[in-house]
Amino acid sequence: MFSNERVRGIAYQVLLLAAVVGVGWYLVSNTLHNLSTRQIQVGFGFLGREAGFEIAEKLIEYDATHTYARAFGVGLLNTLKVAVLGVVLATVLGTLIGIARLSSNWLLAKLASGYVEVMRNVPLLLQLFVWYGLFTELLPPVREAITLGDWLFATQRGFWFAWPAAHPAWTAAAWALLAGIVLAWVWRMAAARHQQATGQRWPVGWVSAALILGLPLLAWAVMGAPTEMDVPQVGGFSLQGGRSISPEFTALLLGLSTYTAAFVAEVVRAGILAVDRGQTEAAQALGLNAGQRLRLVTLPQALRVIIPPMTSQYLNLTKNSSLAVAIGYPDLVAVANTTMNQTGQAIEAIAILMAVYLTISLAISLFMNWYNDRVKLVER
Incomplete structure (x- = not known):
């Protein structure tokens, strides 16, 4: 029976799976035993308890009386907000810079190349500190806010703007x-x-x-x-009314977008260069101008080369958003850190982080793979 290659392959896979399950069971049981011996509480029951801490930025209703589960939900939404906006901005900016690197204009091409080289070789964490420092050190306090009429206020505490009532x-x-x-x-x-x-x-x-x-x-x-508009008004140590964007969120969004855009630019440039030059010459022979050639001929074909590596950049941006804790933006990691400090249940909090980031990454991969299948060439 084991002379059959297919049977041997199945047997080896079963044995490997059993070994992985056995090692996993041993590690989990050993960890639970050690925690129980040291009388350390385990389990996710803490999620139903009152959190007892505030979160500065939130997309849903939340205060200190809500549960840890809701606090994790607020942190997750904050992470998704900066990730989605960052992906959009990085894609637009990176595409423009990637095209600019191939421009016949010498100055434009060199400026784009310089941007890519600088941004890719400066650590993202350092860039976040620079952006955060610019907003908190260069902008004035609330009572000396830079204003644009009564519609926009720029201060150290963030940006306030009028919003429809x-x-x-x-x-x-x-x-x-x-x-x-x-x-x-x-x-x-x-x-x-x-x-x-x-x-x-x-x-x-x-x-x-x-x-x-x-x-x-x-x-x-x-x-x-x-x-009718809800216009911000100076009151006390802050502004009241309208809507606001915190310096932490702004710094994180700009840092992630500008950093990832440099990598996206190289992906776009490589995709365009992968298109056969004969395609461009044929489009030029048809009388298409440079913009039409790029939009109708080059980019649609380059897209098939661009999408796979672009998926990796989207995943990197989403995972890099966890650096938000360094500048005080209340993302999922920041909420998890506060929860661990208050409850001492680090294993559960880290498990939640791992599960959430794994789910987000798999969702991005599934969507991009689906889109890649839609745009790929159909072979006969």
Whole structure:
């Protein structure tokens, strides 16, 4: 029986799996025994207890009377907020810099190259300290805030800006914006299928713009067209009203985005260079200008080369967001550290961190692999 290669392969895999499970069981049981001997409490029951600490920035309602579980939820949302915005900014900035490195303009190409070399070779943590220092040391205190009319205030404690006063019309406009984006995507897909089937091109640009901009405006107008704004006002040691962005969040977002953009730029540049030069020459022979050649010919083909390494950069940015604890931004790691200090249950807190970052990384990988399958060349 073991002369069969397939049977031997299955047997070896079963033995390896049994060995891994056995080692894992031994480590876990040994750890639990040692913790029990030292009368150290284990388990996740602490998540239901009152946290007893505040979190400066939050996307959902939270105060010190809420549970540790909700505190972890606040930290997770803060991490996701900076990760999503960082991915968007790094992608846009990195793409522009990668294209600029291939520009025929000598000065533009050298500036882009200098940016890439500097940003890639300076540690991210140091860059975060620099950004944070710029905001906290160069900006004035609240009572000497730099103002732009009554709409924007820049201080050491953050940036305050006017915001529409609460009204159902704005909620309706937000839902209409989401619907407009979905409908624009559906229209774009339908137009692409129609063009492939008939060769006729439906208008996409202005229809998408009308859906994305028109639907929110229509919903806002139907619900009363409110124009009242909540304007920040100086009060005590801070400002009241409007909305604010903390220097910690701003420094973290800019640091992650500018640092990752340097790596994205190299990925984009490599993808463009991977496209056969004959493609560009053929597009030029058809009379396409430089912008059209880049948008319609080069980038769509380069995308198939760009996406796999771009996935790694998105994963790096998300995991690098854990450095937020160094500048005081209350992300998931900061909440976990506070929880460990208060409860002493380090193993459970670290396990939560590992599970969350693993889940986020797998979700990013699955999405990017799905998108890569959609844009890859279909071979016959």
